[in-house]
Amino acid sequence: MSSELNRDNILLSTSSLSIGYRQKKEVVSVAEAIDFEIKAGELVALIGINGSGKSTLLKTLSGQIPALAGQVKIDNHLLSELALKDLGSFLSLVLTHEHVSKQLTVMELVALGRHPYTNWLGHLSQKDVDKVLQALSQVDLLPKKDNLCASLSDGQFQKVLIARALAQDTALILMDEPTTHLDMFHKAYVLKLLKSIVKNSHKSVLFASHEINLALQLCDRIILIDKQQVSCGSPSELIQNGAFNSLFPKDFIVFDEQSRTFKMKISED
Numbered sequence: 009m010s011s012e013l014n015r016d017n018i019l020l021s022t023s024s025l026s027i028g029y030r031q032k033k034e035v036v037s038v039a040e041a042i043d044f045e046i047k048a049g050e051l052v053a054l055i056g057i058n059g060s061g062k063s064t065l066l067k068t069l070s071g072q073i074p075a076l077a078g079q080v081k082i083d084n085h086l087l088s089e090l091a092l093k094d095l096g097s098f099l100s101l102v103l104t105h106e107h108v109s110k111q112l113t114v115m116e117l118v119a120l121g122r123h124p125y126t127n128w129l130g131h132l133s134q135k136d137v138d139k140v141l142q143a144l145s146q147v148d149l150l151p152k153k154d155n156l157c158a159s160l161s162d163g164q165f166q167k168v169l170i171a172r173a174l175a176q177d178t179a180l181i182l183m184d185e186p187t188t189h190l191d192m193f194h195k196a197y198v199l200k201l202l203k204s205i206v207k208n209s210h211k212s213v214l215f216a217s218h219e220i221n222l223a224l225q226l227c228d229r230i231i232l233i234d235k236q237q238v239s240c241g242s243p244s245e246l247i248q249n250g251a252f253n254s255l256f257p258k259d260f261i262v263f264d265e266q267s268r269t270f271k272m273k274i275s276e277d
């Protein structure tokens with residue numbers, strides 16, 4: 009892969025992408041005709057109701073499952089033609105529900121992010137150690153580096169997973185629901201942390217989330233999956249296009265264009 013990003017700074021693009029699952033007797037299509045780009049230095053939220061296809065899209069973009077049709081390009085290379093090691097030095101994936109041993113110390117878990125750069129024994133060079141310490145410092149967890157992950161709160165553990173992706177030092181970070189289980193303060197804290205990472209290091213972060221109101225306030229762009237249709241744009245563009253109007257049943261939740269937030273509809277009787 010190129011050491012310098014391509015000139016138009018497009019880190020990831022899809023064209024005519026269809027996502028879903030091939031089962032023995034049938035193909036389950038989750039969404040089709042997906043076309044979007046992610047540029048360097050963008051914080052992008054992936055929004056959609058339960059079961060709309062957010063995890064399926066992230067799994068497809070990270071090469072965990074094949075596309076049903078169409079293309080994914082990473083730094084102008086076809087994803088299907090990239091070697092795993094090259095992909096790992098360009099893109100990191102943070103899954104909230106992944107099986108990670110919590111018997112590792114914080115430092116050990118974050119050091120796993122260095123795997124694309126270490127030898128087959130996983131030996132860490134001084135550069136690797138420095139990157140791990142730097143990542144821990146970015147998420148404010150240096151004092152906890154020798155603690156077992158099992159001793160952390162959910163919010164702290166979430167930050168350890170983010171630090172692992174930072175230590176991997178990739179241009180693009182994909183995250184599945186990084187704010188699950190967090191209280192309102194820590195949800196806002198984690199998303200603001202992602203925003204500052206994007207701003208300060210020129211990395212791009214694409215994260216799936218149910219935090220639509222926070223995403224509308226913070227993100228550069230939103231990818232919205234609604235009834236198998238995928239649209240992408242800045243929050244203002246999507247609001248102007250009325251993209252959010254049919255996301256939820258109108259008698260439960262309505263989008264208030266003035267405050268740019270979703271509000272619960274309270275019946276007057």
Ligand SMILES: Nc1ncnc2c1ncn2[C@@H]1O[C@H](COP(=O)(O)OP(=O)(O)OP(=O)(O)O)[C@@H](O)[C@H]1O
Nearest residue numbers: 029036038056057058059060061062063064065216
């Ligand atoms: N392994 C699989 N085989 C077949 N269908 C699947 C598989 N995994 C998920 N699906 C289906 O794909 C659709 C999209 O699921 P996905 O998990 O991507 O949604 P999501 O937007 O991430 O949901 P949530 O917000 O609830 O996490 C759902 O209808 C789901 O049942």
